[in-house]
Amino acid sequence: MKSVLVILVITCCTFYTSFGQEQYGKTINLGLGIGGRSGYYSYVGRSIPVFAFNYELNVAKDFTLAPFISFYSFSNDYPDNGNNYVYRESVIPIGVKGFYYFDDLLNATGKWDFYLAGSLGFAIINSTWDVGYSGNRNYYGSPSTLFLDIHIGSEYHFNSRIGAFLDLSTGVSTIGLAIHSLK
Numbered sequence: 001m002k003s004v005l006v007i008l009v010i011t012c013c014t015f016y017t018s019f020g021q022e023q024y025g026k027t028i029n030l031g032l033g034i035g036g037r038s039g040y041y042s043y044v045g046r047s048i049p050v051f052a053f054n055y056e057l058n059v060a061k062d063f064t065l066a067p068f069i070s071f072y073s074f075s076n077d078y079p080d081n082g083n084n085y086v087y088r089e090s091v092i093p094i095g096v097k098g099f100y101y102f103d104d105l106l107n108a109t110g111k112w113d114f115y116l117a118g119s120l121g122f123a124i125i126n127s128t129w130d131v132g133y134s135g136n137r138n139y140y141g142s143p144s145t146l147f148l149d150i151h152i153g154s155e156y157h158f159n160s161r162i163g164a165f166l167d168l169s170t171g172v173s174t175i176g177l178a179i180h181s182l183k
Contacts, residue, residue, distance in 0.1 A: 024101055024113065025058030027066075029165065031176030035072055048074045050172045054097055062101045068119065069094050070172070085130040093147070095121015110157065117151035119171070147171065 031052040054068035073090040097119035106114055123145045149171035155178050157163040163178040 023058055024062070024099065025056045025064045026181040027056040027064075028179040029054045029056065029066070029176055030179070031165070031167065031174030033167075033169075033172040033174035035172040046074075048072050050174070052172070052174050052176070056099065062104065064099045064101075066097045066099065067095075068097050068121070087127070087129050089125065089127040091126075092124040093121050094124065095119055095147075097151070112157070113155040113163075115151075115153050115155075117153065117167075119149045119151065119169075120147075122146050 029052075033050040033052060034047045035050040050070055050072040052068065052070040054066035056064040056066040059065050070093045071091070073088070075086050075088040078085050078087060097117055099115045099117045102108075102114045102116065103112070108114055125145060149169050151167050151169045153165055153167035155163045155165040157180075161180050163180065165174075165176055165178050167174045167176075
């Protein structure tokens with residue numbers, strides 16, 4: 001799976017070309033979301049902050065690919081034989097997100113972008129229990145490290161370099177800042 005994602009990113013970077021019309025790529029997206037209640041993160045059972053970063057590259061008219069990385073961490077206390085033990089988990093989802101922009105179809109002004117996206121990736125999971133815990137170490141039963149999410153979103157451009165976005169997802173919905181390079 002890792003090799004497929006690497007090949008996809010390299011191919012997109014190699015065959016990157018400029019197009020007429022609006023360019024959506026060359027954009028850094030920094031987001032903050034709340035996970036733990038739905039999608040991949042539902043096994044946590046409570047809300048936790050998720051930090052997300054991606055960099056969009058133009059692939060075709062109205063279509064970009066963005067390698068991404070996210071991060072979240074949480075811990076819980078568990079009583080066992082009169083002692084209190086702590087479970088800790090840190091997760092780093094990594095993958096590629098494909099965006100299709102509907103600005104032309106919706107006749108959106110230059111201040112707005114509207115998109116539908118999908119992200120495919122895997123998660124690096126590090127979980128630890130305090131030494132001495134004798135209870136069920138498989139309590140959380142983390143989901144598969146492979147995931148697929150669907151997104152719908154919008155960005156408002158404050159100017160040609162900075163925008164704010166809202167990305168609603170089957171995984172973690174985020175709100176954030178988009179930083180565009182000079183085009």
